Amino acid sequence: MQGVLEVPLKNLEFNRSITRRGVDMAEIACLPISSGWYGTLVEENRRLIKVQCYSKKGTVNFYMKPIEGLTVLVDMDRKEVISISDNGLNIPMAKGIDTDYRYSVQKLNGELRLFNPISLEQPEGPSFKIDGNLVKWANWEFHLKPDPRAGIIISQAKVRDPETSELRNVIYKGFTSELFVPYMDPTDGWYFKTYMDAGEYGFGLQAMPLDPLNDCPRNAHYMDGVFASADGTPYVQSNMICVFESYAGDIAWRHSECPITDLKVTEVRPKVTLVVRMAAAVANYDYIVDWEFQTDGLIRAKVGLSGILMVKGTTYDNMNQVPNQEYLYGTLLSENIIGVIHDHYITYYLDMDIDGSDNSFVKVNIKKQETSEGESPRKSYLKAVRNVAKTEKDAQIKLSLYDPSEFHVINPSKKTRLGNPAGYKLVPGATAASLLDHEDPPQKRAAFTNNQIWVTPYNKSEQWAGGLLVYQSQGDDTLEVWSNRDRPIENKDIVLWYTIGFHHIPCQEDYPIMPTVSSSFDLKPVNFFERNPILRVPPNFKEDLPVCKARDST
């Protein structure tokens, strides 16, 4: 992809168009944009890519200075320009004033100090051990692998049962399998922007070295990735992943007795977690991917979105010039700059192994039950109805507040002392559903976002939700295609899939760089332990906490 960027530079028509816009060829920055697949003749038997450019004059934030309307279609194998679409000549180049987000620049223009330094400190050192790729922390053990496509792969995650001291299997393998980022502008220079970042660009390949005091707290440990470049040469992606203990001042569990019972009890335990993080900068956007392990057995998978918007040039510099806001396809963020509406979907592969490989997926449906005449002063209550999914179609789940369920992965052969099946539940967080037409080509290729939850039987060729070969894929090898085979999934080695979704209507606060927005989901023990597994952990005691000084006072 990188090599392709030189192709337009040698093209006369391209050079002329750039110059006609008053842009110096030495000041352009171009991006290789995956072209998707739309079933046209030109796409047949060719590897295609589109190139669009920006001006980096006066700012490192060139994304805010698009050369709008100029799109070059390139044959990647032949390194040839196939066609140039050029229709934005009337659109003025945005000025890019105050778009540079580097601290060195702010320092000159007036920095904004809002708070005194604050730090996570562990006087006795971190509590985790990393031996190669094996991470041991508190009651957890798991393998951690940097992967060029997925980014972080967690495998063989096991938690120690405090009753028996045994390590018990929870996840065999978990990772971000695919992303889908469709932009909501059907016009010529934009309709194809429907990125599938893992399969098209490499989510791990884009995970740049972390900033050791800012991407992660000071107590973090770092892990490098070792990847192969396009010509096969190995290279080291240093500090690609960090691992750290986090304490935000939160509470793991608590109870106070109130005066009514005459018992003077206040018992509180602090919540300390282990976070595994990478930050993938897929060109403009930054995805902060966290796996957080809690001592109560919960695993939280979180995605934070930051970085820079993909914006569109426009002739407008004020909303009072806009006849119909719906046809902006976004929000006017600055003079001549529109933040185009888009979605983000991140689909997780979760090969759960609750106490062994053969598991079942149970929908615990929460259903209104009307009482019968004279049964109760109440007219209704909610009951839990358990439905074990027999085949894949039973586990194609669209979430709804009005037909809620819990989603359990259980081991039907492993029961607690009381006879409840040992399980973990998937707890969705705030999310969004893709609303695009199912027959729309991008949605067909990303049909893994048609449901929020899926369950498939393990199959080694079904790990990448959009198919193994995603670039210019046609949607014939997606999670939806596999799942529609409707194979048996009861008491099998099953894979759970969950998609975190965001609708993003940009706002001015996202300009010129976006404050992080996050969403997450949890994998939470449900009758996995006999009882609260952290009942016996101690609280914080004053004498265990560190003694600190400001650096310049030492």
Add this chain to the structure above:
Amino acid sequence: MQGVLEVPLKNLEFNRSITRRGVDMAEIACLPISSGWYGTLVEENRRLIKVQCYSKKGTVNFYMKPIEGLTVLVDMDRKEVISISDNGLNIPMAKGIDTDYRYSVQKLNGELRLFNPISLEQPEGPSFKIDGNLVKWANWEFHLKPDPRAGIIISQAKVRDPETSELRNVIYKGFTSELFVPYMDPTDGWYFKTYMDAGEYGFGLQAMPLDPLNDCPRNAHYMDGVFASADGTPYVQSNMICVFESYAGDIAWRHSECPITDLKVTEVRPKVTLVVRMAAAVANYDYIVDWEFQTDGLIRAKVGLSGILMVKGTTYDNMNQVPNQEYLYGTLLSENIIGVIHDHYITYYLDMDIDGSDNSFVKVNIKKQETSEGESPRKSYLKAVRNVAKTEKDAQIKLSLYDPSEFHVINPSKKTRLGNPAGYKLVPGATAASLLDHEDPPQKRAAFTNNQIWVTPYNKSEQWAGGLLVYQSQGDDTLEVWSNRDRPIENKDIVLWYTIGFHHIPCQEDYPIMPTVSSSFDLKPVNFFERNPILRVPPNFKEDLPVCKARDST
């Protein structure tokens, strides 16, 4: 309420029933349970309460030893037993083994040390100032008031605009207006358990003193509540609220350039927030209520649930004895103990004042638009359609993934440089909807949970979502009743209402004390600032961080 607990003790029938169960009268702990309202004769012109008891033999966690089936109906004014319902004689008392959660007990039985101490440290001290009830931190100023009914009241929250250095109004007044906690068991001893904790018990009155090293981090500041007891005597609820800066290792914004652009840029800013917290222990349950202020202008309201389940005695000690799990009304948690299914709703009153009191509520609906023939290779895209709510019924919102909207409160008279109206959006988190029959008496009294969002014009008598007088209320003074008047709300002083909901099917991990489960929603600036308001904040520098030692090494 507290005085009522003595009433059954003098009753012979009650004494006999306790003794018949082999329980020593000296070892019982009783709870005053609000009786709801069901339209029966006995409820007319009486102030009623129900009393149920537990055995505290051998454990402080008496909640796990219910004296099942024994319910005493008491006249609160006359302090008289009206009737006793007694039908659980065949249910054995749970043994309560290992239910005591106090550290002092675990210490004897084998504590579980999972990690080394970790602490939030600020060598130069906290960055906030508290002057009486005025809190100033970073770019925020707000008033903070302990309230007997609501708990925490935030008022006159203002944020400083970095462009103009002016303080701008965001919230006039915000608080948890009411709770609704219906249990899902229609039988005699349980159907009435449908708590409205703020109006029936006092959410603030139940907020016990916080544990200074565990409820909040060591860098916290504490505030007392001064309340009136039933006889009018003032008293101090010490350390009822804490205020602290939090840093979990998270990222406020970031971007790395990838090698493709030849720019060597990695800019990351740490995310530090200010948290205001109380923990209300409404008998068994503990609600951790947080208001979190971010420097990017976002306010997060979060509720954590911990504490102890309300459980039911049963004859079962294993699931293999249970003929139909649906009629357990819950989960077998331990021998002879069922955790009964229930919901939690916490309804927030949010009198927004975006740059002044007159605001409008705008649904920005995200709608699928099909393209016309030949318009685009795409078949569909999503567009944003703005609908300004004219009257209250336009703002009765049921959330759905399949008809998503953003929910903006804007000041129509205040526009950004680019002509976008200044606003904040309500961003729902994971939540649950009440599914009870609307004509069910508890749901009628708690009709404020019939929608997730409402908007009303400000009215000083409409602050408590379940009505001013909630105890034995009949549902004629709820948010739903007010909203159905359908008053104009465009460009008025409006109040936004949002309900956080949880369905809780207990699991064994919740026994004998529950790991915290949380949900939240955000109030987020949307075209309120001209651009990212924290662009100019500095990153962490090593020389600003503290120098720490373990205490015993000093």
